[in-house]
Amino acid sequence: MPGWELERAAMAEGHCAVCGCDEAGAGPLAGRVYAAAAVLPEGLDLPFLNDSKQVTTKRREVLFDQIRERAVSWAVAWIEPEEIDQIDILNSRIKAMQLAIDRLDPPADFALIDGNRDHGSRCAIVTPHQVAVKGDSLSFSIAAASILAKVSRDRYMREMAALYPQYEFERHKGYPTKRHYELLRKLGPCPIHRRSFLKKL
Numbered sequence: 001m002p003g004w005e006l007e008r009a010a011m012a013e014g015h016c017a018v019c020g021c022d023e024a025g026a027g028p029l030a031g032r033v034y035a036a037a038a039v040l041p042e043g044l045d046l047p048f049l050n051d052s053k054q055v056t057t058k059r060r061e062v063l064f065d066q067i068r069e070r071a072v073s074w075a076v077a078w079i080e081p082e083e084i085d086q087i088d089i090l091n092s093r094i095k096a097m098q099l100a101i102d103r104l105d106p107p108a109d110f111a112l113i114d115g116n117r118d119h120g121s122r123c124a125i126v127t128p129h130q131v132a133v134k135g136d137s138l139s140f141s142i143a144a145a146s147i148l149a150k151v152s153r154d155r156y157m158r159e160m161a162a163l164y165p166q167y168e169f170e171r172h173k174g175y176p177t178k179r180h181y182e183l184l185r186k187l188g189p190c191p192i193h194r195r196s197f198l199k200k201l
Helices: 005-012 057-070 081-087 089-102 140-163 178-187
Strands: 018-024 033-039 073-079 110-114 129-132
Touching (some): 033 140, 081 089, 110 140
Antiparallel strands (some): 033 073
């Protein structure tokens, strides 16, 4: 379960506002990649807050509202599929995370970044930061960001499902499932598909 150790270690080094940052949607064949950043009041108790992949859909929705109400600051950002094709998914993930950090108001002076990468060939995290492998299961702030990013992306994909019902995005959220590939082979890509992800077709 997540804790406060990473946040407290950063604050012990003199940082005042430590945010967690995570992204959602790196693997899908369609749609935006989302990122979120969140600064939480130290010691905030949110039952069931965990890595978004460990939380049910219903509980994620409840946590989404609780985090937005109780965070010191929070922000969500995204990169469109066309830009993902232009700059690749790693650069898009990094760019989305930095955009989310930049949108925090009040701002953060230090970021805890989920994963083991803080830069690609064209984009980098420029805020003072620390990367944390499986950070969403270690840090409450990163876990909160993972919930914000995941719920935001799922809501967007439900909107896309209404626009492009033939692709059944409400079922697979754009991920490379067997059914998604079947529909792609039958229908071809739609405007929100990431062309650079469709080499197997």
